[in-house]
Amino acid sequence: MSTANLNADDDAIVAATRRWLERAVIGLNLCPFAKSVYIKEQVRYVVSSATTPEALLEDLMNELQNLSDADPEKVDTTLLIHPFVLQDFEEYNEFLDVADAAVEDMHLDGELQVASFHPHYQFADSDANDISNYTNRAPYPILHLLREDSVARAVEAFPEAADIFEKNIATMEELGHDGWDKLDVGPAR
Template sequence: MSHTDQEIIENTQIWLEKAVIGLNLCPFAKAPHVKGQIRIAVSHAKHLDAFLEDIDAELQKLLTTPAEELETTLLVHPDLFDDFLQFNDMLDLADRAITDNQADGVIQIAPFHPEFQFDGTEADDISNYTNRSPYPTLHLIREDSIEKAAQAFPDPAVIFERNMNLLREMGHDGWDKLGIPHVSGCPVAHNREKN
């Protein structure tokens, strides 16, 4: 079922507000959200090359826009990466786009996917939900934002552990009651792990 851009943005907003901010999975997300500094961009690329061009365009937008206007971007593609492993394989190319756009040390990319799965976990393990979003999503985040967040939370592992404990307490029933299309957490709180 295809969604309109407005539906995609609204579902992403629900996830952001109820899971990421509402449950404080990412303690750094509330301020830019309240200030209207989070951009949700929807890609309609038909193939990988076109999606990489969309990544380039969003990186350039971040690089040329002051952080006071645009702090971070969520680049969402509703249907190009249904398969999580295919999405995971694309991440190396996305990271290469950072270098190609001279954004090393300036911007990082964090991945979110409806079927996100950490290495060594079962598909239905609740811990995977820290990186689950309604649609395949790349979070383009400024390194300065990560550094500022690190001052408040010098040990990101504490956030990750807190999130794991919260998820285990809530369980799948707890998530279902929240009415979140899918859930995710904080890109700063842990390193990407590949399957």
């Protein structure tokens, strides 16, 4: 595990994020690619102290550059956890366009991409409490920075990658809200 700028509160935030990764993302196999980088300790956890979207953008750009410069054998992916900004999902969702533009402006498109997790994640045309939304719900808002090469290798190794979304929905429907709550990974209903 690689961490950056951790204090006591940050430790608790990272611990909650790791619990979510272990119990939900890996434990429910929501992302069949996550276990490998997690076990190899190639995940970098960064807790942003940003309280404005502008400050978060600065942190995002720093972390995009850090990931681009890092040895993939040491850091393959970064979780930029930002508990103090973009708590509203609609504002967060709008920020994702800014994040994608930053990747492009830094000439990292084709090299890196940004995935998204949020405590109030909601797919378009779904009810806010629909269990399918929980596939992308995390204890804190997170910008997940991924290497395109790693994604391509993972998809190649997992031929049914196109079926992941549907499988995840089925997993969540079988688990239900009570099952999710028992995982204790936040957020609860």
